[in-house]
Amino acid sequence: MEIKIEKTTHPKAKPDQNALGFGNYYTDHMFIMNYDEGQGWHDPRIVPYAPFELDPAAMVLHYAQEVFEGLKAYRTDKGEILLFRPDKNMERLNRSCDRLCIPKIDEAFAVEAIKTLVSVDRDWIPTAEGTSLYIRPFIFAVDAHVGVHPAKHLIFSIILSPVGAYYPEGLNPVKIYVENKYVRAVKGGVGFTKTGGNYATSLKAQDVAEKLGYTQVLWLDGVERKYVEEVGTMNVFFVLDGEVVTPSLETGSILGGITRMSCIEILKDWGYNVSERRISVDELEKAFDEGRLLEAFGSGTAAVISPIGELRVGDKVMPINNGEIGELSQKLYDELTGIQWGKRPDKFGWTVKVD
Numbered sequence: 001m002e003i004k005i006e007k008t009t010h011p012k013a014k015p016d017q018n019a020l021g022f023g024n025y026y027t028d029h030m031f032i033m034n035y036d037e038g039q040g041w042h043d044p045r046i047v048p049y050a051p052f053e054l055d056p057a058a059m060v061l062h063y064a065q066e067v068f069e070g071l072k073a074y075r076t077d078k079g080e081i082l083l084f085r086p087d088k089n090m091e092r093l094n095r096s097c098d099r100l101c102i103p104k105i106d107e108a109f110a111v112e113a114i115k116t117l118v119s120v121d122r123d124w125i126p127t128a129e130g131t132s133l134y135i136r137p138f139i140f141a142v143d144a145h146v147g148v149h150p151a152k153h154l155i156f157s158i159i160l161s162p163v164g165a166y167y168p169e170g171l172n173p174v175k176i177y178v179e180n181k182y183v184r185a186v187k188g189g190v191g192f193t194k195t196g197g198n199y200a201t202s203l204k205a206q207d208v209a210e211k212l213g214y215t216q217v218l219w220l221d222g223v224e225r226k227y228v229e230e231v232g233t234m235n236v237f238f239v240l241d242g243e244v245v246t247p248s249l250e251t252g253s254i255l256g257g258i259t260r261m262s263c264i265e266i267l268k269d270w271g272y273n274v275s276e277r278r279i280s281v282d283e284l285e286k287a288f289d290e291g292r293l294l295e296a297f298g299s300g301t302a303a304v305i306s307p308i309g310e311l312r313v314g315d316k317v318m319p320i321n322n323g324e325i326g327e328l329s330q331k332l333y334d335e336l337t338g339i340q341w342g343k344r345p346d347k348f349g350w351t352v353k354v355d
Helices: 060-065 086-099 105-119 196-200 203-211 256-271 281-289 325-340
Strands: 029-036 042-049 067-070 071-075 083-084 132-141 153-163 174-178 214-219 228-231 235-240 244-247 275-277 293-300 302-314 316-319 351-355
Touching: 029 105, 042 105, 042 275, 060 105, 060 132, 071 228, 083 105, 083 325, 086 105, 086 132, 086 256, 105 132, 105 153, 105 351, 174 203, 203 214, 228 244, 235 256, 235 281, 244 256, 256 275, 256 302, 256 325, 281 293, 281 302, 281 316, 293 325, 302 325
Parallel strands: 174 214, 174 302, 244 275
Antiparallel strands: 029 042, 029 153, 067 132, 071 083, 071 132, 083 351, 132 153, 214 228, 235 244, 235 293, 293 302, 302 316
């Protein structure tokens, strides 16, 4: 399909690159494509950024049938624009679509749509240290119908946002609260997808954590309430002596992060012993008490690598690595961002150039 391009006649003023924050500003254009039953996905176009017009009965507003993704574009020192593993994001988007009864997209075409939109708004890609262009593809149901069934009419859209660090702490270690009352996902549910409902259910626990002075919530399994799953916006890793442990995806209640996948592949390439397995809070507490919990960090598109400097389980506070970034966390951050910004060799062939 040919992507039609309509450029804005009223370009926006660009924000201060040194005060971007995350998700505060949006570029001049967006991508839109429609789905109608019997016709399939059609009419791909890039148009000026503007509000959607939705019927009050639009099904997404009542039944939350929607999915989304998140990735970034990076400007190198040579002025090139790179994407990081966009094919994996589109694969994951289709896994989410399948679970939410949303018609799948053509993954290769979706990557081309991203590349085209990023190229159109290339002047929005910031150049300040640590900044990038966040890319948000999303699909939502627009049928004007109050009734629970899969949508017959949907919109696939992509918007772009110049961003800085996701957490105010930047690469400084964050404090994480282990949630033992509320649950986010269970086996058989939608925990492995990127859908808004997963994040809506996390808000209450996040609010509790913030009032206690913690940046994020570490979720436990929804059945036994004892096995570590993921942080609200990140997958999680623990360095226990000579083993790097990250929770297994086998339960289907944890999002399979693209950065998580990349960390595992890099660590194995470096010769580390990486285990994808169930790990309980009791095991973490025991490792902490015995001095074997050497590091902990989160991984995700937004923050890349986020060191964890403190875990709180009930009333027990566990400072990790004296509240400082660990050697492995720093090494992984340097390697991943080096590849993403084109400063280090891309031996895995992960980056995709935008013309």
